[in-house]
Amino acid sequence: MPDKLAATQAVFFIALLCAATVFDLKRRIIPDTLNLAIAACSMLCFSASNLWGITAALPFLLAAVFCGGMGGGDIKLVAACGLVLGLPKGLLAAAGGLSLLLLYVAVYRISCKVLGREAENAFPLAPFLSAGCALAYFIV
Numbered sequence: 001m002p003d004k005l006a007a008t009q010a011v012f013f014i015a016l017l018c019a020a021t022v023f024d025l026k027r028r029i030i031p032d033t034l035n036l037a038i039a040a041c042s043m044l045c046f047s048a049s050n051l052w053g054i055t056a057a058l059p060f061l062l063a064a065v066f067c068g069g070m071g072g073g074d075i076k077l078v079a080a081c082g083l084v085l086g087l088p089k090g091l092l093a094a095a096g097g098l099s100l101l102l103l104y105v106a107v108y109r110i111s112c113k114v115l116g117r118e119a120e121n122a123f124p125l126a127p128f129l130s131a132g133c134a135l136a137y138f139i140v
Helices: 002-027 032-045 048-066 072-085 087-115 126-138
Strands: none
Touching (some): 002 032, 002 072, 032 072, 048 087, 072 087, 072 126, 087 126
């Protein structure tokens, strides 16, 4: 029975991360209902220790408060994913997602410079966080 629950959780979690990515790319918003659905997904394989995963969103909250430039949906996404992943994997997911963003921005800026285009300054964060969360979920 736990294997079926884990597989169900994995399918729902990845599907919800894909939905968050699409919403952020198209509308630059992550609906609260998606974040709530991800948090509810954590109940399929609940572990009390995973509650600490919410704190993986703390660096994002602090960055938004002190530096700005980040939406609340990204913070809530990391918190919801932290419930599914737990603190260690939540931090790994955040670090992985931010590393992917950094790599993307570096390549993007270099290509804009080479092509003589003006580079954008704002990027949707959910696609990168979702990729980091998906990778962290499957790390044993």
